[in-house]
Amino acid sequence: MAETTQSSADTPEYFSRPLPPYVSRLAFAGGLVLTGVVLIMTVGVQRPGGEEPPPPPQPQPALAVPDQKPQPGVATPRAGLAAPPDRPTVSDAAELETWAKRVASKTRLPVADLSAYGRAEMWLRRQKPGCHLSWATLAGISHVEAAQGRPGPITLAPDVWAKHSMRATGDGKRPDTKNLDDAAFATARYLCADGDDIATPAGWWKAMRVFNPAVPYVQEVFSAADAYADASVAP
Template identity: 85%
Template sequence: MAETTQSRVDAPEHPARPLPPYVPRLAFAGGLVLTGVILIMTVGMNRPGGEEPPPPAEPQPALAVPDQKPQPGAATPRAGLAAPPDRPTVSDAAELETWANRVAAKTRISVTELSAYGRAEMWLRRQKPGCHLSWATLAGISRVEAAQGRLGPIMLAPDVWAKQAIRATSDGKQPDPKNLDDAAFATARYLCAAGDDIATPEGWWKSMRVFNPAVPYVQEVFSAADAYADASVAP
């Protein structure tokens, strides 16, 4: 019995078989596949569509406006590049958009805002041809309002809005004071309500001081409107 036990203890173990040559290659290939899957998932999560997201566009600085401080009735702001003709029987949206893009590049006002101011000029040109309102005055008012902390469209007093508000886009909806097109159009109607010629110094100052009687306010609007008008016609 002792010999048998000893012989079992001393018996050599079976040597391990060598791996077939294709096994390391399979393991290596599997590792590559797994790495590729991880990379694809990572790229898919971080870069939708497999492309780097474009960097955010840098906002353009506002147009520099010289502080002119003209005396009341002494001068009127220059007229900006005229908005396209109003065509009651056909669509003039494409012409307005082309004009707004051209002026936006020079004045650094958004195309959306310029379309609203330009549309108001177009409508008033037909409804009040003797007023000669330029979109630049509306843009000047908007700039001063924003500088004073009033966000959104040009705001009118409720009683003025009730009298002057008309839907600017002729889509059958009710005019909305929070809609920039409607607000710009109502403001233009208010400025031209007295029948004065805004292209004259007397008429412009009279109209603006009905809108806001404070001389410093009107002077700021004058400076902004004149700067926008000048930039719009620059080569």
């Protein structure tokens, strides 16, 4: 049998044809992208000089609230650092924010929450001057509500909200049950509705038992309000 030899002309063209120039360019570009990704990941993990990135700030622990369990009508919580004077004809937002930041540094409560409590105290000081409501009582109510697992602002019954709610910011909008400013203001109006002096033991306990008749609930509010008030005036 004659031996057959395949000529070079019969050899497939793809064995000897050089790669198109764009293939090498694509490979080069891919290498650059990969190198960039590695550099980005390296910079994100390791800072210049071998320093580790600073740890995220830890949340400040909540203020300790002693369980006092006072007897009804015997005592009233201390009044906290008074909110700024209410100025009907000029803006007092800057003063309120300064006050809230000062109290927040001592009570470890959020500035926005304290602004809501302080604004309610300011407005009630003009609407019900004989009530003498302190923001600390509102903070104590909110503390107990949160401890009982109720998310969001202070919760009022629908009929109470319908009677006592009012927009706290004076922007003309309707009061919002999910707005802490409105909820705090409505609660303050509810506590002061009967004209009692909340600075007295009898007046404070009467107003709080109308808000919630359960003595253990009111005792917890008392303890929290007293703790926040004491911390707010501490040196």
